[in-house]
Amino acid sequence: MNEDDERKFAEYFAAKQDSVRRTAYLLCGDWHRADDLAQTAFVALHRRWTKIRDPRATDAYVRKTLIRASIDESRRPWRRERHTDRVPEPEPAGGSLDEQVATRADLLAGLEDVPPKQRAVLVLRYFEGLDVAGVARVLGCSEGNVKSQTARGLAHLRAALGEEVETGG
Incomplete structure (x- = not known):
């Protein structure tokens, strides 16, 4: 890779590092x-940087790599085990900020119970704001598959949270 390509990659990395990391966390x-x-996604992007013909497709490439890495990682045997020294105590709901933090923590805990592909669909649809066609392109599946995975993922999330989940439309 020449210096100009390295500079462009460094600029892209600096601009997108935080958002890719947040998506990976979700x-x-x-x-x-x-x-x-996130590192896996950016390393894969760096390897293919000169082969990406359309710079507008870079975000989609990183997103797809991130989703695939997440699903692959969740299939590893050591990822299925969860160890803890103590059971967390439920915190009493207090003011508005406490409720927001509790809701966010509950949502993140609920997302952990959703199977990886369904979680990927939910994150792409509701946190990344992609439409059904966009999610289908990222995951390389049909729009019907995205719709069914969304429905199943929301059902898993509802069951994990024990309440109705607002999807925002």
């Missing part, structure tokens, strides 16, 4: 794993 629920997933 996919896996752990900041350390999110860092690993």
Whole structure:
């Protein structure tokens, strides 16, 4: 890769690093794993940087790589086990900020219970704001598959949260 390509990649990385990391966190629920997933996506992008013909497709490439890395990582045997020293105590709901934090924590915990592909669909649809066709392109599947995975993912999330989930339309 020449110096101009390296500079362009560095600029892209600096601009997108935080958003890719946040998306990775939503996919896996752990900041350390999110860092690993983001790094995997950016390393893959760096390898293919000169082969990407349409710069507008770069975000889609990173998103797709991130989703695939997340699904692959969730299939590893050591990722299925969860160890803890103590059971967390439920925190009493207080003011508005406390409720927001509790809601966010509940949502992230609920997302952990959703299977990886369904979680990917929910994150892309409701957090990344992609439409059904956009999610289908990222995941390389049909729009019907996206719709069914969305419905199943929301059902899993509802069951995990024990309440109705607002989808925002």
